[in-house]
Amino acid sequence: MLLTFDVGNTNILLGTYQGEQLTNHWRVSTYRERTADEFAILLKNLFQFEKLSFLDITGIAISSVVPQMQVALLEMTEKYFSMTPLLIGPGIKTGMPLRFDNPREVGADRIVNAVGAYSQYGGPAIVVDFGTATTFDLVSRDGEYLGGAIAPGIGISMEALFQRAAKLPRVELAPPPNVVGRNTVNSMQSGILYGFVGQVEGIVNRMQEEMTERARVIATGGLAPLIGKHSATVEVIDEFLTLEGLRLIYQRNLLK
Structure with a gap:
């Protein structure tokens, strides 16, 4: 059984794979x-809920953007x-x-x-990952990583708004009844949610203009279901895309 870690600045997404499942x-x-x-205690507690043992794990793959946690x-x-x-990291066979x-x-x-996106959905593809930063990554039809864009994430943008605007309350990130809010909470929810939907659509559409053929758009990350379902540009929502990419890279390095 493979254990995967996707270590982000805000959350760590963990998964176990039995073969490709x-x-x-x-x-x-x-x-x-x-x-x-402390990591071991955390894992042991999570494993106990699923009746898993450390002995069940035969391989481990880690993707981390937080260098100080790697040690x-x-x-x-x-x-x-x-x-x-x-x-x-550098030197790892990604294919x-x-x-x-x-x-x-x-x-x-x-x-x-x-x-993960190229393996699951082919190319060209644009991956939008809603993490601490919102990243946009472009993959060609031939499976080449071409680059992308990085924007401030939803969480840090909301936190900046709450800290800098003294009279605005903290609100839940949830769809408001209408785009035109009739109270402060709904107005903030509308601005945050549809503001980020607009950001996604604006960047994705500009990236599409630089392509010779239309790219499929896949959203991932914890907030992908909320933002993705309100965007006309997002075609697929795959919360566990990163874990699937980790599984694939692990397999490719086993075979090298």
Whole structure:
């Protein structure tokens, strides 16, 4: 059984695979001070709910955009699983050419998303990942990573609004009854939700204009279902695209 970690700045998405089947998944908060032993306790508790054991795990793959957490994760996997994980980074076989000025600058999560999207949906494809940052990544028909765009994420944008506008309350990110809000809460919900929908559609449409053929648009990340279903440009919502990309890259490196 393969254990996968997608470590983001806000959340960590974990999953287990039996062959090609995603059998379990969990989402926990990213806590940068978590030690190797604390990671093990967290995993043990999650595993117990599904009647899993550490002994069931035969491989581990990690994608991380938080460098300071990698040491604790590596220590944890070696101490409690007696194995060295596959850590996505330079030198790892992804099976996808990176047509980028400096390939080392591309975040591990963006590469993994691109690999997962091309395998699942073909190319050309645009992947929109709603994380701490909202990323837009373009994959060619031939399976090449072409680059993309990075915008402030929904969570940090909302937090900036609450901190800088003293009279505005914290609100739940939820669809308002109407676009035209008739109270402060609904007005804020409308501006946040449809503002980000507009951002997605604007960037995606401009990327489409630079293509010789239309690209399929896939949304992923924790907020993909909420934003994606309100966007006319998003065609597929796949919350676990990153985990699928991790599984594929792990398999490719087993065979190299």
